[in-house]
Every structure is written in structure tokens, then in C-alpha cells.
Amino acid sequence: METLALSQVRPIIPSASFPHLSGHHSPSSLTLSRLRTLRCSALSSRSLGAAGGADDDHSARFRDAAEHGNLIPLYRRILSDHLTPVLAYRFLVKEDERDAPSFLFESVDPAGLHQASSVVSTTFSPKTQEALFLGWYSVIGAQPSMEIVAKENMVTIMDHREGRRTEEYVEDPMVVPRLIMGKWKSQRLDELPESFCGWWVGYFSYEAVHYLEKKKLLFLAAPDDDQNLPDAHLGLYDDVIVFDHVEKKEFIIHWVRLDQFSSVEEAFNDGMNRLNSLVSRMHDDMVPPRLGAGSIRSGTNCFGPSLKKSTMTSEAYKEAVWLAKEHILAGDIFQIVLSQRFERWTFADPFEVYRALRIVNPSPYMTYLQARGCILVASSPEILTRAKKVTGELLDHLTSWDALRAALPVGIVSGVPKLRPVLWLTAILVMSRESCEEKAKTLARAIDIAESSFMADRGYTLIGAQSAVEFVAKENFVTVIDGWEGGRREEFVEDPMRLLKRMMDEWKPQPWVGLPDTFCGGWFGYFSYNTFRYVEKMLPFSSAPKDDRYLPDIDVCLYDDVIVFDHVEQKSYLIHWVLVDRYASVEAAFFEGKSRLDSLFYKVQDGILPRIGKASDSYIFDSSLRSSNMTKEEYRLAVVKAKKSIGVGDHVVLSQRIQRRTGADPFSVYRVIGSKHPSPFRTYLKGRVCVLVSISQEILISLKQGKITKRALSWAEKKGRIPGEELEASLLGDEKERAKHMWMLDSEKIDIAKVCKADSVNLEKIREIEQHSRVIYMSSTVTGELFEHLSCWDALQAALPSAVVSGAPKGKAIELIDELEPTRRGPYGGSVGFVSFFGDMDMCVALDMILFPTGTGVAHIQAGVPAIRWVHSGLHQTSDDELPDEDDMSFYGDCEDE
Structure with a gap:
């Protein structure tokens, strides 16, 4: 299959995929988009009504859309950095037009993020942080073309376009807007924001529940109606303005109804005139409206006069509460929410009240609504219901009005299980150009790595940033932040790795000729030492040592943008994966993916290279500043206890x-360690709550096209001028090293036999010598063929944890570690690596590592304790002068002071 070559580079502005009024209800239910969905915003010349294209082209697109529907949007997309939604509303609705139906919807809630400000600032990109604190969209509408006003069962329909007013008695007024919409078939453009872009806006009163419970709840039985307000008021807004606060853009939208015109050409010309008129009202007014500056007093202890006028006296309200309690005790209800209305006279302008409310009480749902008979100013943190007509979410024979009817009687959120459609993944484009190892290192900073990123060096250098999906598990509690779907979910699962498998089963990736033979996209992250507890029910999390850092047990991200450097071929590949199912056609998916890839190419090729400071080649600690989770005496006692427990010849690694x-700077530490300790696996991983810098010689497990590979390694470090041949002879002739190597190989064979066909397990290499620049390895390799009914996740669970960091047999060694170590190991002793979209996997043992949680450098040391004697098996030293002390206990110097 041919690859595509880029002929030009365009700057791409990512468009948003966030629902209207995208605030949050609590820190635990925060819904975010990772800015991973780019619409065809670069193709502005093809947008209906967009500036910058020929009228003939717009007319042709309009005619094409008219063949598939009779309700078509025209829009203009312009910069909004000179205008605010509040001022824009005043352009459309003057101060003295209080009876003109109109609305302003906003989301300006930063609540709950102040407590997590450090997490926000270190976890999310600046754009996403801005969206969190400001809200994503603001929506404005004025002069509706139609209004529906319902008072009990009497419905008034005012068609302002036709100049007609009708009144009729309707048993269920909620059916009226559905019947009106039934004759229209709208054509939505991908270029429009994924927020409300037009049509019905209004309110349904509390009394609207009487429409649904006709027999039990009659209007005649309702309390006195002293305000005489409509029970429902809806306006049909075909002119809407949407502010995108993240991208600093403004969408001015006009919807054209073809049934009102004799021809498509007439409809297009009229629609363009109306759109231009709306743009002119917003931006060509020579005298912009003046808004009062207002004043803000932040005092919380200053109260105004108390409200005296209420619908109930204090005694009447207490009596109502007492009666409600009696009904609860009698079993009639289990909860009731009583209310009373307070009133006061004021000369304040309602719009100024709204401006003040959005400051003193920001919320996910800020509303200013001018309706018939009243002006509604509201601030609400609660969602009643949200429906989006997507296959698998809402039953095909139902509409959004049915969802609203289902939510109104109970007044709570009515959830529907969300079924994700099957995801089709296609690698779209491969680019090759000259590169070098130093360029690979600098590019890790050229790409935005503010959210989560990785960098692993093993023949290839792999770089990824701005993950599409993030999967974090703490014990059995899983959080999935889905940038593709634009959501976040949290759930309790017995085995998080089963959930990962189900997510991967939904994807059908298509192979692409020409991609390098390495990771090109998929999951990357770490699985902690304690991940084995999901399978080993005899060793639950409750039996683990104290968790003093509360790090995730699994932190992996799904990367759909990946850069691969091939240091042998001197090539680099820029790869983007496209979910074809998210688009109306393959062509749309292709152009969207190409735009995304162009943007990635522009970042790394034509972007301004960052400045990277010089890193010191030594990170030596002042021993007086070190701290440990165990004192030297506690560690000695743990070793003594281990010796007493393994008299039968077992082995434990403390x-x-x-x-x-x-x-x-963690990245500078990575650079120095990478230069001083080259190894097959070198990783810089920026996860959810920590930065992990790791080097590892040990492969945990590798899976490629159903073939599993595991290796047992023993090694010796080259020092001074000792010839390699002498080290090789010394390593092969060391009886202890050979014995240790064989039990490690036996452990690898046991792990691989759990998931492989018995007749396929093969010992391919045994005690072979491998020469490297700094070390010499004695290696053995065992392979096997994975059972067809098992997946890469089964193979990974069978391998965790490695005997290198636990001991053997694993079960007994783990029990001893739980007893002797005071705190959990976290990522240390687990695995770091990737699982590709195709199910291939390459995981190393998280052995020699430094963890940077919020500015603290953390390193682990280990000691293998067999029955015969205590053998130190610690980390590489950062300098030759930092050697084990007289008791064979060494500390690994891991960071540098700046």
C-alpha cells in the first residue's frame, strides 16, 4: 500500500469535542476532552457560508446538503478574542428589550479544582486547564422564529416567520415540539462545535410533571397558581452564536428551512443574507453597547437585610416539615424536598443580576433566559438529563423528548448504559526523514508532554504525547479518561486488566505496509509490583504493606500519535491513527487524519526548538539528606528474618x-542516566501523579504475533581495563552466578508454561554471552506459543512479578516480602512497556528506576537473600566511588541539586 507524502504544511487549530455547558459536578465526575479530536477546521474554504471561499463553492455544498435534508446550517467562524458573551448578548438584545425572547447559556464553574490545583497544573495541558476554569462554550440566541407557550393543557404557537398565532387544547403539550420537528431533517456539519448550535431553548416548570402523570397528578389538585406563569416555554432559535473559549473562536450560525422557499437557490441566497445581517449586527455596530463596570466585594460575613416576604410563614413551614416526617415514618415516601419562595422588590436590572451571579456563584449551568411573562436568572450544578442521538446510546425509536419525559417525573438523572461502537483503527500516513539520536532526545521536549508522555530507547526511540485515552487503576477502582469519546468514567472492577482487554476487543486495527517493526501506537505505561494481586486471590491488597504514597497500581495511556526514530536506518516515522467510525465517510476520516498529521509534522519539523540546558554527569547525594522507608537496623532484622524463613532453600529479594x-529536572536526570548506563530498556514516563525514569536490562515478557519470549539474565559490569574475555570467563565460571541463572530460567519457564501450549515451549538459548559497552550478559531465552483463547493481558498477568524482584517460588517469596517490608513498592518491581493496537507487547522489569512524585527523587535498592548467604543484587552505581559499604548495603544516588 502506498504511503502519502506531504506537499505542504498548514497550522491546524484543534476544534473542540465537548458537550454544551461542559462544567463539572464534582471532582470525581469531571468530564474532559483531551483536545484529541480535530475537526476539518483547516478546510474553511469548503465550509457553508465560511469566509474565504467562493460563493459558487458554498452554493454547490449547500445544494449537495439539500439532497439529503431540508434543514441546513450556514455559519461563519471568526476570532472571538475581542468580544465577550456578555457583550455579544447586548449587541443582539438591547437593555430596554426585556420582553424579547432570548437566552445566554454559559458554564463558568471552577469549583472543586482549587483543591486539586497542583494536579491540574502538572497533569493537564494549558489549553485543558483553561477549559477547566472557564468552561468550554457559551451560547447566545435571540429573536426566535417560533415560540411554544403552554399553560396547563392550553398551548399557544407563535410562528414569527409566518406571522401566525394558533391556540389549541392538547392533552400532552410535550408532543407539540416533537411533531413540529418531525417534518425536518437536519444536516449537521462536522465543522460545527459539538455544543448546542440551534433550535429549541426554554424551560419546563415543575408542574410539567402533570403532563406525564395524568391520572395521579391533576392540575386541579395542584396548589394555587398565584404567579400565572407558563408551565412550559420554548423558543425555536435558528440564529445562534457559539463562543469556543478554548480556541478563542466564535461561530455565527443560521439554519435554513428549505420548505419555506420555492427553490434551493432562493433558500441559499436568503440564508446568506440573514447570516451576513447577523454578522453585521455583531461586528459592524459603530456604537457598541455600554456595560456598567460593577463592583465586587469579596466579604463573606456581610449580610444584607433578611427576606421577609415568603409563601409560607415560619410556623407553616415547620408544620409542613413535621407532616413530611410523619409520611416518611409511615412508609409513604422515603424522602421529600420541600421548598418555599422568597420575594423582594428591586430596581436592579435582571441582566446585571446575572452578571453578578456568574461571579459570586459560578456553576456548570449558568442561564439568563428572557421568556414570556418572566426573566429567569439561574445558576445550577445539577444536570437533569442529556440525550445525544448516537447509535447505541438512545433507542432508535425514541427521541430526546422521550428522554426528557423519563427524567422529569423523578427529577434525577436517568442513566442509560453507553455502548461504544466498534472502533476501526487505520494508520494513515508515514513520513521518513533524516534524524539522529540527539535529535530524538530534543524532540521529547519539542512535543507537548504536559499531560502524559513516554520516551523509551531500545534500538528505536519512541515518543508520544497527549494520549487519547488514560487508564488509571488503584486497587479495584478504575478511572478512564477518554479523549476520543470526550468523557470520564469511574468504576469498581474485580480485575482492571479484564477491562483493558474488553476495550481492546472493540478495535479492529488495519496493518499498514511500511511501518517500522516496533511499537507504532497503542497502550504505554507501567504496571506496579502489586498488579499480581488481581489474579492471586490468596494475596489480596488487604495483605499488602502500608500504602504511604498512594500511587496508581496501573497507569497506562493510549497513544494515537507516535513518533518512531529508527537509529539504524536513520529515519523517523510520524504516525497518527484514525477511528474511521467517528466520521460520516472514509473521505472525511482521511482528511481529518491528514490534518492531524500535518499538525504533528509542523510541531516537530517547523516548530521552534526548545532550549535544553546542560545536565550534570553526576547525581551524588549528600548522605545526610537521604531518608529511607527502613532504618539500617530494620533492614538488617528483615534480612535475619528472611534467612530464618528460607531454611528450605527458597529465595527472597528484599x-x-x-x-x-x-x-x-527529571528529564535532565534521564539524559544523564541514559548516557552513563545505556541499556536495552530506557524510559522517561510522565504519568498521572509521578515521573518515572528507568533503565532496565531485564525483559519481563515479549509477545509478537502470538509468540512469547522471556529471558534470564546474569551480568557483570566492566570496570577499569579488565579485558572482556576475563569477565566472560569469570561470569561463566562463577558457580553462584550459574546457580542463580538456572533458577531464574526455571522461573521463566514456569511463567511461560501457564499461558503457552505445552509442546511449543522451547529453550532457544542457554548461557550465551552478550558483550555490551558497559556490561557483559549471560543470557538464556525461552519461547512459547500463546493459547488462541488467551490475550497479551493474560500473558502479562502470568509474568508478574518477575522472580528477579520477588524471589522463588513466587508465592512464598511474596508472602515474606509482605511481612518484612513496611511499605508498598509501587511501580518498582512491576513492569514498564507497551501493548500495541495489534496485541503485540514488550515489557521490561521495572528494576533500576527513580520516581519523582512532586519533587522528591525516590530510588529502590534490593538484596537477593538465598538460604546459603546474603547476596547483594543492587542497582548500578551512579559513580565508581559510590560502592557498597562493609555490610554490602549500598545506596543509589539518584538526583542532582540545582
Whole structure:
């Protein structure tokens, strides 16, 4: 299959995929988009009514849309950095037009983020942070073309376009807007924001429940109606303005109804005239409206005069509460929410009240609505219901009005299980150009890595940023932040890795000729040492040591944008994966993906290279600043207990955590460690709550096209001028090292036999010597063929944890570690690596690593304790002068002070 070559580079502005009024209800239910969905915003010349294209082209697109529907949007997309939604509303609705139906919807709630400000600032990109604190969209509408006003069962329909007013008695007024909409078939453009872009806006009163419970709840039995307000008021807004606060854009939208015109050409010309008129009202007014500056007093202890006028006296309200309690005790109800109305006279302008309310009480749903008979100013944190007509979400024979009817009687959110459609993944474009290793390192900073990113060096260099999906598991509690779907969900699952498998089963990736033979997209992250507890029910999380850091047990991200550097071929590949199912056609998916890839190419090729400071080649601690989770005496006692427990010849690998405060940049630490300790697996991983810098010689497990590979390694470090041949002879002739190597190989064979066909397990290599620049390895390789009914996740669970960091047999060694170590290991002792879209996997043992949680450098050391004697098996030293002390216990210096 041919690859595509880029002939030009365009700057791409990502458009949003966030629902209207995208505030949040609590920190635990925050819904975010990762800015991963780019609409065809670069193709403005093809947008209906968009500036910058020929009228003939717009007319042709309009005629094409008219063949598929009779309700078509025209729009203009312009910059909004000179205008605010409040001022824009005043352009459309003057101060003295209080009876003109209109609305302003906003979401301006930063609540709940102040407590997590440090997480927000370190986890999310600046654009996403801005969206969190400001809300994504504001929507404005004025001069509706039609209004529906219902008072009990009497419905008044005012068609302002036709100049007609009708009144009729209707048993269920909620059917009226559905019948009106039934004759229209709208054509939605991908270029429009995924917020409300037009049509019905209004309110349904509390009394609207009487329409649904006709027999039990009659209007005649309702309390006195002293206000005589409509029970429902809806306006049909075909002129709407949408502010995108993240991208600083403004969409001016006009909907054209073809049934009102004799020809498509007439409809297009009229629609363009109306759109131009709306644009002119917004931006060509020579005298902009003046808004009062207002004043803000932040005092919370200053109260105005109390409200005296209410619908109930204090005694009447207490009596109502007492009666409600009696009904609860009698079993009639289990909860009731009583209310009373307070009133006061004021000369304040309602719009000024709204401006003040959005400051003193911001919320996900800020509303200013001028309706018939009243002006509604509201601030609400509660969603009643949201319906989006997508296959698998709402039953095909139902509409959004049915969803509203289902929610109104009970007044709570009515959830519907969301079924994700099957995702079709296609690699769309591959680019090759010259590169070098130093360029690969600098590009890790050229790409935005503010959210989560990885960098692993093993023949290839892999770079990814701005993950599409993030999967975080803490024990059995899983959080999935889905940038593709634009949502966040949290759930309790027995085995999070089963959930990962189900998510992968929904994808059908298509192979692409020409991609490098390595990771090109999929999951990347770490699985902690304690991940085995999801399978080993005899060793639950409750039996684990104290969790003093509360790090995730699984933190992996799905990357659909990946850069691969091939250091042998001197090539680099820029790869973007496209979910074809999210688009109306393959062509639309292709152009969207190409735009995304152009943007990625522009970032790394033509963007301004960042400045990277010089990193010191030594990170030596002042021993007085070190701290550990175990004192030296506690560690000695743990070793003594381990020796007493393994008299039968078992083996256990103890560890302790060394940490210190540091101002060192984690990326600079990665650069230095990478230069001093080259290894097959070198990783810089920026996760949800920590930065992980790791080097590892040990492969945990590799899976490629159904073939599993595991290796057992013993190694010796080259020092001074000792010839390699002498080290090789010393390593092969060391009886202890050979014995240790064989039990490691036996452990690998046991792991691989759990998930592989018995006749396929093969010992391909045994005690072979591998020469590297700094170390020499004695390696053995065992392979096997994975059972057809198992997946990469089954293979990974069978391999965790590696015997290198636990001991053997694993079950007994893990029990001893739980007893002897005071705190959980976290990522140390687990695995770091990737699982591709195709199910291939490459995981290394998280062995030599430094963890940077919020400015603290943390390193682990370990000691293998067999029955015969205590053998130190610690990390590489950062300098030759930092050697084990007389008791064979060494501390790994991990960071530099700046």
C-alpha cells in the first residue's frame, strides 16, 4: 500500500469535542476532552457560508446538503478574542428589550479544582486547564422564529416567520415540539462545535410533571397558581452564536428551512443574507453597547437585610416539615424536598443580576433566559438529563423528548448504559526523514508532554504525547479518561486488566505496509509490583504493606500519535491513527487524519526548538539528606528474618526505598542516566501523579504475533581495563552466578508454561554471552506459543512479578516480602512497556528506576537473600566511588541539586 507524502504544511487549530455547558459536578465526575479530536477546521474554504471561499463553492455544498435534508446550517467562524458573551448578548438584545425572547447559556464553574490545583497544573495541558476554569462554550440566541407557550393543557404557537398565532387544547403539550420537528431533517456539519448550535431553548416548570402523570397528578389538585406563569416555554432559535473559549473562536450560525422557499437557490441566497445581517449586527455596530463596570466585594460575613416576604410563614413551614416526617415514618415516601419562595422588590436590572451571579456563584449551568411573562436568572450544578442521538446510546425509536419525559417525573438523572461502537483503527500516513539520536532526545521536549508522555530507547526511540485515552487503576477502582469519546468514567472492577482487554476487543486495527517493526501506537505505561494481586486471590491488597504514597497500581495511556526514530536506518516515522467510525465517510476520516498529521509534522519539523540546558554527569547525594522507608537496623532484622524463613532453600529479594528532596529536572536526570548506563530498556514516563525514569536490562515478557519470549539474565559490569574475555570467563565460571541463572530460567519457564501450549515451549538459548559497552550478559531465552483463547493481558498477568524482584517460588517469596517490608513498592518491581493496537507487547522489569512524585527523587535498592548467604543484587552505581559499604548495603544516588 502506498504511503502519502506531504506537499505542504498548514497550522491546524484543534476544534473542540465537548458537550454544551461542559462544567463539572464534582471532582470525581469531571468530564474532559483531551483536545484529541480535530475537526476539518483547516478546510474553511469548503465550509457553508465560511469566509474565504467562493460563493459558487458554498452554493454547490449547500445544494449537495439539500439532497439529503431540508434543514441546513450556514455559519461563519471568526476570532472571538475581542468580544465577550456578555457583550455579544447586548449587541443582539438591547437593555430596554426585556420582553424579547432570548437566552445566554454559559458554564463558568471552577469549583472543586482549587483543591486539586497542583494536579491540574502538572497533569493537564494549558489549553485543558483553561477549559477547566472557564468552561468550554457559551451560547447566545435571540429573536426566535417560533415560540411554544403552554399553560396547563392550553398551548399557544407563535410562528414569527409566518406571522401566525394558533391556540389549541392538547392533552400532552410535550408532543407539540416533537411533531413540529418531525417534518425536518437536519444536516449537521462536522465543522460545527459539538455544543448546542440551534433550535429549541426554554424551560419546563415543575408542574410539567402533570403532563406525564395524568391520572395521579391533576392540575386541579395542584396548589394555587398565584404567579400565572407558563408551565412550559420554548423558543425555536435558528440564529445562534457559539463562543469556543478554548480556541478563542466564535461561530455565527443560521439554519435554513428549505420548505419555506420555492427553490434551493432562493433558500441559499436568503440564508446568506440573514447570516451576513447577523454578522453585521455583531461586528459592524459603530456604537457598541455600554456595560456598567460593577463592583465586587469579596466579604463573606456581610449580610444584607433578611427576606421577609415568603409563601409560607415560619410556623407553616415547620408544620409542613413535621407532616413530611410523619409520611416518611409511615412508609409513604422515603424522602421529600420541600421548598418555599422568597420575594423582594428591586430596581436592579435582571441582566446585571446575572452578571453578578456568574461571579459570586459560578456553576456548570449558568442561564439568563428572557421568556414570556418572566426573566429567569439561574445558576445550577445539577444536570437533569442529556440525550445525544448516537447509535447505541438512545433507542432508535425514541427521541430526546422521550428522554426528557423519563427524567422529569423523578427529577434525577436517568442513566442509560453507553455502548461504544466498534472502533476501526487505520494508520494513515508515514513520513521518513533524516534524524539522529540527539535529535530524538530534543524532540521529547519539542512535543507537548504536559499531560502524559513516554520516551523509551531500545534500538528505536519512541515518543508520544497527549494520549487519547488514560487508564488509571488503584486497587479495584478504575478511572478512564477518554479523549476520543470526550468523557470520564469511574468504576469498581474485580480485575482492571479484564477491562483493558474488553476495550481492546472493540478495535479492529488495519496493518499498514511500511511501518517500522516496533511499537507504532497503542497502550504505554507501567504496571506496579502489586498488579499480581488481581489474579492471586490468596494475596489480596488487604495483605499488602502500608500504602504511604498512594500511587496508581496501573497507569497506562493510549497513544494515537507516535513518533518512531529508527537509529539504524536513520529515519523517523510520524504516525497518527484514525477511528474511521467517528466520521460520516472514509473521505472525511482521511482528511481529518491528514490534518492531524500535518499538525504533528509542523510541531516537530517547523516548530521552534526548545532550549535544553546542560545536565550534570553526576547525581551524588549528600548522605545526610537521604531518608529511607527502613532504618539500617530494620533492614538488617528483615534480612535475619528472611534467612530464618528460607531454611528450605527458597529465595527472597528484599528492597528498601531511598528518597530525598531535590530540585533536579527529571528529564535532565534521564539524559544523564541514559548516557552513563545505556541499556536495552530506557524510559522517561510522565504519568498521572509521578515521573518515572528507568533503565532496565531485564525483559519481563515479549509477545509478537502470538509468540512469547522471556529471558534470564546474569551480568557483570566492566570496570577499569579488565579485558572482556576475563569477565566472560569469570561470569561463566562463577558457580553462584550459574546457580542463580538456572533458577531464574526455571522461573521463566514456569511463567511461560501457564499461558503457552505445552509442546511449543522451547529453550532457544542457554548461557550465551552478550558483550555490551558497559556490561557483559549471560543470557538464556525461552519461547512459547500463546493459547488462541488467551490475550497479551493474560500473558502479562502470568509474568508478574518477575522472580528477579520477588524471589522463588513466587508465592512464598511474596508472602515474606509482605511481612518484612513496611511499605508498598509501587511501580518498582512491576513492569514498564507497551501493548500495541495489534496485541503485540514488550515489557521490561521495572528494576533500576527513580520516581519523582512532586519533587522528591525516590530510588529502590534490593538484596537477593538465598538460604546459603546474603547476596547483594543492587542497582548500578551512579559513580565508581559510590560502592557498597562493609555490610554490602549500598545506596543509589539518584538526583542532582540545582
